[in-house]
Amino acid sequence: PSRVSVARCPDYGPALAPVLGTMFDQLGGLGGLVRGKTVSIKINLTGYPTMRLGTTPAEHAQYTHPAVIGAVVRLMGDAGARRIRILEGCFSSDEPLEEFMLQLGWDPSHLLNAAPVVEMENTNTLGRGRRYARFMTPGGGLVFPGFDLNHAFEECDVLVSLAKLKEHNTCGVTLSMKNMFGATPLTIYGDHAGRDEPDENGTQGGRGIIMHSGLRQPARSAPQEKDPMSPRDDRWRMPRIVADLAAARPIHLAIIDGIFTMAGGEGPWNRGDLKPVRPGLLVAGLNPVAADAVAAACMGFNPRAPRGTAPFELCDNTLLLAEQLGVGPADLGKIEVAGVAVKDAVFRFRG
Numbered sequence: 001p002s003r004v005s006v007a008r009c010p011d012y013g014p015a016l017a018p019v020l021g022t023m024f025d026q027l028g029g030l031g032g033l034v035r036g037k038t039v040s041i042k043i044n045l046t047g048y049p050t051m052r053l054g055t056t057p058a059e060h061a062q063y064t065h066p067a068v069i070g071a072v073v074r075l076m077g078d079a080g081a082r083r084i085r086i087l088e089g090c091f092s093s094d095e096p097l098e099e100f101m102l103q104l105g106w107d108p109s110h111l112l113n114a115a116p117v118v119e120m121e122n123t124n125t126l127g128r129g130r131r132y133a134r135f136m137t138p139g140g141g142l143v144f145p146g147f148d149l150n151h152a153f154e155e156c157d158v159l160v161s162l163a164k165l166k167e168h169n170t171c172g173v174t175l176s177m178k179n180m181f182g183a184t185p186l187t188i189y190g191d192h193a194g195r196d197e198p199d200e201n202g203t204q205g206g207r208g209i210i211m212h213s214g215l216r217q218p219a220r221s222a223p224q225e226k227d228p229m230s231p232r233d234d235r236w237r238m239p240r241i242v243a244d245l246a247a248a249r250p251i252h253l254a255i256i257d258g259i260f261t262m263a264g265g266e267g268p269w270n271r272g273d274l275k276p277v278r279p280g281l282l283v284a285g286l287n288p289v290a291a292d293a294v295a296a297a298c299m300g301f302n303p304r305a306p307r308g309t310a311p312f313e314l315c316d317n318t319l320l321l322a323e324q325l326g327v328g329p330a331d332l333g334k335i336e337v338a339g340v341a342v343k344d345a346v347f348r349f350r351g
Contacts, residue, residue, distance in 0.1 A: 006339045027338070089186065
């Protein structure tokens with residue numbers, strides 16, 4: 001489980017699928033993981049479709065690239081997956097995920113036809129489900145003892161986090177674990193969520209009031225914070241919430257798209273020195289902490305860096321917190337790396 005594959009891939013062209021196929025083989029093969037099973041793939045489409053880093057397309061900066069999504073879906077279909085769901089909590093929206101993609105200029109039919117049975121769902125609401133699925137955090141968690149999520153996160157045999165290789169303003173880095181923060185429904189954890197019960201009118205705004213700032217609790221139907229008197233600083237809260245999520249809803253396969261991405265933050269809305277970069281890297285692993293640790297090292301960071309050290313200058317280290325919860329190892333000495341060695345893959349995001 002602690003083996004992580006690192007590969008070079010120059011672009012999103014014909015070489016992409018073969019490179020991913022080799023990586024999955026290095027992890028033991030997709031067949032044993034997905035054959036005959038339902039797979040849910042959480043992608044990363046953070047921010048509005050109109051948000052751009054200058055003239056850089058969103059998929060070359062903050063979004064998981066559709067070519068990577070399509071290649072993963074196709075490979076899983078070829079490996080015998082029974083059903084594949086592509087999931088995202090579309091930014092401040094309850095519209096269908098397909099509609100959100102159309103606003104990006106993407107053709108969702110390419111993804112829907114990449115395997116025999118492919119579905120999409122915006123997980124900000126109940127969607128096609130009749131109830132939210134509850135996931136409790138082993139040991140009671142650091143901030144939340146559990147989370148209520150869309151049914152698609154329960155009605156699957158395999159959960160994939162398909163993330164982007166990026167820094168993050170409040171978590172230091174956003175990789176496979178931070179990607180799952182977008183799985184929390186806006187109807188329960190959003191700024192305008194129902195104060196008593198989740199409702200379809202609570203899908204506007206972000207997750208700043210409840211999650212980042214802790215100014216009020218989630219909808220009362222959901223698990224409430226363990227300690228409402230704990231720090232309200234989002235750089236204390238967010239790393240712990242992400243670690244809680246990783247423990248409550250385990251990720252079976254982490255895939256991180258670092259072919260084209262951005263440095264300086266997680267989106268064009270961040271302040272500071274933001275720029276598009278081209279590391280030409282893909283990272284994949286069966287354990288999200290191990291995969292994120294290797295990915296952070298490939299970014300030129302120490303995955304065990306304490307608060308006050310890059311990239312965790314202002315926040316706690318999510319990887320160490322998840323390791324503390326028993327999710328996986330953040331120690332490179334305990335992780336087997338297949339493919340390109342970390343020292344040969346480093347693309348420094350700072351300096």
